[in-house]
Amino acid sequence: MNKIVAMAAKDIHILFRDKLGFFFTIFFPLMMAIFFGAMFAGLSRGPASIPIALVDADRTAGSARFVGRLEAAGGLAIERIPADQALEQVRRGQTAVLVTLRPGFGAALDNPFVATPEVEMSVDPTQFAAAGMVRGVLLEAAGAELQAFMSDPSRMSVTNEQNRRLIEQFSPPSEARDDLLNVLDQIPRIPVLIDEVGLGSVTTGATGGFGPPLEIEQTQVQAQRRGPTNSYATSFAQAMLWTLIGGSVSFSMSIAIERSRGTLMRLLVAPITARQLLAAKGLACLGATLFTSSALITLGITVFDVTPTSYPLLALALLCGSICFCGIMMVLSVIGRTEQAAAGVGWGIALPFTMLGGGMVPLFLMPEWMQTLGNVSPMKWTLMAYEGAIWRGFTLSEMLLPCAVLVAIGVVAFSIGATRLRWDTG
């Protein structure tokens, strides 16, 4: 055991003395965390197409018409699912926004003079940009609905007649009541009058003079349930993933370097077994990645106000992530036999998998088939485990799936790497 620890300590010592290795293992991820954390904190632009869950709690012709407008508007991939299921999806980060059309929505849409249709948006707090875009699409659809109403004298006449009956039924006679009834009489003539004076050709919409076409109440799903304190909670999770990638690539290179410099021959000639050598490499990689990812999140907690929802689960996620990438390191070592090849192959494989796993571009921006494909990426499961412990508020049972996947990948990859690794020195 002493020999294994000595070899692992030597590898870790060398890793931290190697400027390039240090850069990719600590500095680069830290810079990413700070940069993207700061960027997401002030980001207000939305993506081009966003998957949302939609619940029509009104179930009227008006609400159905509005949903039709949303679907026709483009930019949103709408999934109609039950409210509780939709909320769970948002909480898990699988859907950016849940839009609920509240009861009375259709009636308000058809009578804009007396009520404003109400929508509730339940938002994943890390998806502010997406939420902003959804809000825009909702307002656009509501504006279009109002414009259609204002352009249709027959619809306005029907609505006016309903309002007149309500006023006459519930409001006692007064000068104000008479004035209001007179105005109502004139409203159906508005489109005709606009045409007569030619105003239609210079106006851009028909919402002027009215309040906002839609009342949107936005709630943060995670804010109700242990959400992240700030955008650094997500950027540090991604940064921790990058330290794992950097560490595993560096260690896979270290085996190639040992081979090319002849130190591997020295190790093999020493009174140690190949199994001890493997154990030392694994232990070094595990220790280094565990240390660097822990150091990063500690920095996030102490300096950037990141508040994990569960420290024990965070420790579990850190351990499982490191185990996974320890195995990946071993596979990379097999593929790249020289220092340059190990580096090229390591980053060449890591980058696409990281993209696929949401390490660079959020998963919701990807097509559905690509999101499904992302399940093969260890990076996706690592992020899920980290985020689950840092801000998604996963329970132990929810954490088991990503952790089990990570450990399984780690064990299988390490076994494959260990059996295929050639301890030759040439």
Next chain:
Amino acid sequence: MLVFDHVSKCFGDLRAVDDLSFELEAGEVFGLLGPNGAGKTTAINMAVGLFEPDEGVVRFADEAFDRNPRDAENRRSLGLAPQSIALYEQISGADNLRFFGRLHGLRGTDLEERVAACLDFADLTDVGKKVVSKYSGGMQRRLNLAVAIIHDPELVLLDEPTVGVDPQSRNAIFERVEQLRDGGKQVVYTTHYMEEAQRLCDRVAIIDHGRLMALDTVPALIAAHGGPGNLEVWTGDGESRHETTDPLATLADLQARQAVDHFQYLPPDLETVFLNLTGRALRD
């Protein structure tokens, strides 16, 4: 004691070592002399257990039993200085020694004493705490050799230890090999430099294309395979060269016929031995 008993090793169609047999004697420096690609490093790799012979046996013959170098525990008794400088450049010379010492089971004061002794052996005591990347080529070569003996092995294998070093550093390495011999170590020394084998080795095995061509002491090899020496003489008629096994008699005979202005005698050496055995020069 290292024994090669009819050992062969193939890599695909290439027979790198072909029926090689020899046995080291106590306290000797044993040379493996041959051109590049002769099979020297393959033989070394089998001696330290990195390769398994396809045919024959490599063993450490002990009084009580034969030990297989492929068993990790048996490797405590051997030390290897590979042809490449096999050191961790990012850590200090002392830390390199400490690390490999720990792998050989050294701990505490024993380890520190051996580290100090090896730094002294390599004349690196003053720079022991410097990282290896700051060392000169010669210093790295000496440390490469020192690491091989950190655990005080019985047998030291030096694979082309002077490759790429300047003459001064080469001499420093020669002195350390002689120190090892004086300290009672068995040393296997591979080289393609005839001068090194001639200076350092008690016995030399000449190998070519994996086959053992001859094995003996240097004088015996020269006597058996060196052939006549060359006597070069300059007279009034110009320069002439004469093969001879008795240069004095040949010179006297020449002087009887014509006045010799000056002469030079080139005795046979391992280069001529190799030439006579293989039909080509060592550096071909």
